[in-house]
Amino acid sequence: MEALRDALGKALVAAGHRHPDLVVVSCDVRTATRVQGFFKEFPRRSFEVGIAEANGVGIATGLALAGLRPFLTSFSAFITGKNVEIRSSIAYNRAPVVVVGTHGGLIGPDGATHAGLQDIAVMRSIPGMRVFQPATPLETRAMVEHLAGDRHMAYLRIGREVVPELLEPGYQFVPGRGVVLREGIDLALISSGSLVHVALAAAEQLSRERDLSIRVVNLPSLKPVDRSLIQRCVEETGLVVTVEDHDVSGGLGSIVAEVVGECPAPCQVHRHGLADVFISSATPEELARIHRLDAAGVAAVVLAVWDKHGGPRRKAHRPG
């Protein structure tokens, strides 16, 4: 178990040793974003710009245009809010900046202003911007290593929660590739980031209690997305539920629904996540319960979807 931001911090230090062009820009939150380790290890390659995110975007752009590989770090809610700066300085210049937004999702008592719940939607709308989100510590390391050696601009979204490791040692992150974590034919449960382990737990619960065969898919690369994997889920299960700690408009649910809509086979998609709301102050556990994003909540949502849409197809697929 490790918080993804801790994994991020360590991965940046490790990548910093291998990639001398890697630099980090922080906006007065280097402790909370966990990049302070990089600041200690590489003080000359670390830039604290203060509480001035717009200036940070411009500085990262200049560093990138000059040939360095900047990771621009802040809370997702703050940094992705600088939309016009990211759009015009970074994206319009094709400047190879990695924008890192921590505190994506249901963060806790700090409340709505600090919780990144629209960040995927805004960042994926920007031309040329890739959007990635790790589900586990290993995936975080793999992603940082990939990004450190790459020159595409990207948005890296990091959740605040402590999560278990789900991936095998040696896991390689490949943009545009998703991962099936659990096979199943009744329904595909697709998630990304800190909720992937919750989706797995819900699937296991439903397998035990209801004998449902649920496929669990992790989509670490939201843009580009693994279209062929989503297509396969459509063809092989005919029923998809997405689970995300983000608004269902513009986030993972939208991304999957867009692909499903372009598939020839019929398929129902249910998008589960935040629907047009701000979160409130509460503990992360309470928030997960309130928004039905804990394992029990996800299982209940999946079961309701299954009861409504799933029965007949199962009979067709699994006679007897």
Added chain:
Amino acid sequence: MAISLTDRAVRLRLRAIAALHRAGSGHAAGALSMADLLTALFFGEMRLEGEARDRFVLSKGHAAPILYAVFAELGWITQTELLSMRQSGSRLQGHPDRTALPLLDAGTGALGQGASVCLGYALAARLRGSISRNYCVMGDGESQEGQIWEAAMYAPAVGLDNVCFIIDANGYQNEGRTAEILSVAPMGPAWRALGWNVLEIDGHDIPGIQTALRQAREHRGQPSLILARTVKGKGVPFMERGNDWHCRVIDGERYAQAVVCLEAQLSDPSLRLVDESGAGGGM
């Protein structure tokens, strides 16, 4: 017996740390540094009721506990509600949310935005011929945000004189000293150069704050900026050194220590806060 402003300020601090201790998270030191400023503003200077009531925007939204403490001290919310801060279902969000708590003039939390919102209120007041005045408290670290300077240019450019910004210049931000991270000094000359009536004061001298607020109110033709030199964590000695208490959890032991320090500053023990059930003894 009327409660003196000095005692008010101590009570605000007691209320704020009680809420922070109960919440187990939140920003203590930057709330404490502005207790005297809010005392002078809300207990004497501001018109709090009626059509032409004055507006107040807490741009440094993380200092919400001290504003909620003002609401409790004014009797607008109960101490019990104050202690619900940051908990599930509470109207007192970690950062101010006016959709949950209509007593607030603006929701804030992402730094750098409140000054502009305050100018919107000021323009509306002028448009309507209202005498209401418009106040905004911001941090010195927060002053690094570019939008603060957009607001700083705008108000004098349009001749707003119903505006008073107050900078809680406590010298620290999240990661350390503001002078070392990104110095915005000398702030007085910078704001003056942009056309503000700048009043530099000791932000813990309540009569001095009152004088500055009056001078700001009487000043015509320019917006006013009160540059208040403060001590982050003021009132609780172990929070006054350095920046350790920007957002550190106040555990039971530290809380008890802080209450002892603060209660000793009251002119009369009967001014201590008792819980509302009447049980007495702390909160």
